[in-house]
Amino acid sequence: MARAKALTPAERSDIAKRAAVNRWNKDLPAAIYTGEIEIGDARLSCAVLENGIRVLTQSDMMRALGRSRQAKGRGFYDADVNLPAFLTAKNLKPFIPNELYVTSSQIEFRLPSGQKAFGYRAEMLPQVCEVYLKARDADGLTHNQEHIARQADILMRGLATVGIVALVDEATGYQRDRAADALAKILEKFIAKELQPWVPTFPDMFYEELFRLRGLDFPRETVKRPQYFGHLTNDIIYERLAPGIKDELRNTTPKLPSGRRKHHMHRKLTPEMGHPKLREHLASVTTIMRLSSNYEEFKRNLDKIHPRYGDTIPMDFGDKGL
Structure with a gap:
C-alpha cells in the first residue's frame, strides 16, 4: 500500500497498461x-x-x-x-x-x-x-x-x-x-509417391559404422560417400536379404549414362513386405557393426549370422573335427 501511494498517476497508468498488455x-x-x-x-x-x-x-x-x-x-x-x-x-x-x-x-x-x-x-x-x-x-x-x-x-x-x-x-x-518421423512426413510432401519408401530407410548410424570399420572419417557436412560403398552395400544388404533380390532390383532400377543407378535400389521394394524386412536386416547388421572392431571381424560375424544366399556356411568343428 505504501508503494502504491508513492507512485505518481502516470506511473500507475503505465503499470496498468503493461498489465493489460500481458493479459491480452x-x-x-x-x-x-x-x-x-x-x-x-x-x-x-x-x-x-x-x-x-x-x-x-x-x-x-x-x-x-x-x-x-x-x-x-x-x-x-x-x-x-x-x-x-x-x-x-x-x-x-x-x-x-x-x-x-x-x-x-x-x-x-x-x-x-x-x-x-x-x-x-x-x-x-x-x-x-x-x-x-x-x-x-x-x-x-x-x-x-x-x-x-x-x-x-x-x-x-x-x-x-x-x-x-x-x-x-x-x-x-x-x-x-x-516426433521421430516429423521431418520424414514433411519430406513426403515434396517427393514423388513412387519414391517415398526412400525416406526412412538407411539410418545415419549404418554409414557411420561403415566409415568407422573402413578406417575413414564420417563426413557430416556432405552425403557423398566413396563409390565402392555401393559394392559393399550390395554385399552386406541385398545379397543377404532374400534369394535373388539383388538381381531383380538391378533389373528394375535403370542406370544413367554415368553408370550410376537412377534411383537407390531399395526404393523398388514393396512397402508391405520388402521394406519391413530391409529395416529389420539393417537393424541387425548395424548391431553387428557396433560389436565389431574392424571390417574383417565384422565380415566374419556377418557371414555367420547373415550368410549370402547360395553360399555354404563355414562350420567350426574345433580341433577334433567330426
Missing part, C-alpha cells in the same frame, strides 16, 4: 522453444510455437532478404492483405504461387518474457527466395530489387523447405521432443 498477450500462441540460426552473414531469431508452427521473427526475415528497413507492425498493402510489404510489388505478382498467400500471413505470438512478437512461418523464407529468383530469371526485377535476388541466391544454396525446419528445430532444441 496470454491469448497468443506461446513460443515454447527459441533460438538463433546463422545463414550466411545473417543471424535469425526463431521459435517453435506451442501449436507446432516454426517461425522466424519479422525483422530478421527482412534482414535475411537484405532489406535494410526494419519491419513496422503489419506492413501489408490493402491490395493484398495476406502478403507482407516485400512481396506486394506489382512486378512480383506473376511469380507468387497460390500457397504463398497462405503461408505468408503474419503470425503474432508470445515470447517467454511475455512480450508480443511478430513473425512468419519458417518455410516461407525459401518460398520468398524462389519468387525473387524466378523474377530475376525472367528479367522481371527492378534495379532496387536486384540486391534482394542476390541475397536470395545465397540463401537458397543452404536452404530447402525441409532444411529450414530442421535448422529451426536444432537451434531451439525442439528436435529432442518432436
